[in-house]
Amino acid sequence: MRYYNVLVLAKGKKHQVIIQSNDKKEAIEKAKLKQNGIVLRVEETTMPVEEKLKALKSELLSFKKGKIKRQHLIATIRQLAVMTNAGIPIHDAIVEIANSTASDKLKQILLDIGENINAGISLSQAMERYKDQLGNLTLTMVRLGEQTGDMASALFTLANILEQIDENVRKFKKAIRYPLITLTAMAIAFTILITYVVPKFKSIFEKFHAELPLPTKILLWLEHAFNTYGPYILLGLVVGIFTISFVYKTNEDFKYTMDKFFLKIYLLKKIIYYSQLNRFMLIFSELVKAGIPVVDALDNSVQMVDNSYIKQKLEIVKNMVEKGSSIADAFKETGLFENMIIQMITAGEASGQLDAMLAKITEYYGMKFNYILDNLSSYIEPIMLAIIAAMVLLLALGIFLPMWDMAKVVGQH
Structure with a gap:
């Protein structure tokens, strides 16, 4: 979200007035409704101080507040689709689901939506208030269901899209679990060795007044830092991580810079690239297949992309298509898609089978993403072996080099 x-x-x-919205056009509409007047000027601005304080407070107290988990939202949409398909009125279905859901936050939202529907407001209008919690994609599919008169089909499609996204997220978390556990164990073991083992040799080294080798100096410096400033170092790491996380979530420029930097890191760039394009193409293909206009489908698909750099590139597609360009030309302009993808889209537009081609492209990016995740361990193992070797070498040289020199001195006497 941006501020205007x-x-x-x-x-x-x-x-x-300060308006929070996705784009300038939406900000103008919100300002007109809020002030009931004529908009004279619109300028993008940074997040107001009071909003930053609210975001900071929300971050600090997030563990106390109920959050909607993706699984709960998917289950709710799936249940609503089934009950709607069975002919149960929307209001009754929502109230029934609200009373059975395990999420307190979602229950409050559903009950409020139910009350608004009972007052004569449409489902999409009732959900508009909870766009941030439910997502733009949910609102788009609900509007499609209202327009076509087939709400059940729209909700089933929405549930399928969200389930695919959730599955990709779970695959990624599962793939990085082993490397993270291994690296954490290595860090703990190294810290224990530095904190408790190195001091045993420190007294010996102090009696040896000769010049100590560089590895030993590094070990002694680390031992002094850990044992003297350990709690402060830990606190600094926690505060640093929290600060970076908070700024990343609240500052668009910082997020853009970091997202662009992530795309230059070994392996991480491929994971981000294929996961984001797979998500974009999945939503875009499903929305086009469901009958959503291409521009609206692009708008919703772009909003679901997390990486700011890739998102900015994909917005070029939406802007060019709005101005009358072909999808293939717009995709080519971004520089994100390889020539094969451009040719497939060109063929799809020419033959009138764009949705089929988009489905094939989605399958291609899904295959690429899954291949990286399935082979993630083989990619990371050389890095972990290098880290382990560096740690062992530092400990071995730092401890045994001076002892070897001491043994030579003793032998000479």
């Missing part, structure tokens, strides 16, 4: 400083003329007076 909007100057509005209402009742003969000028008012400045």
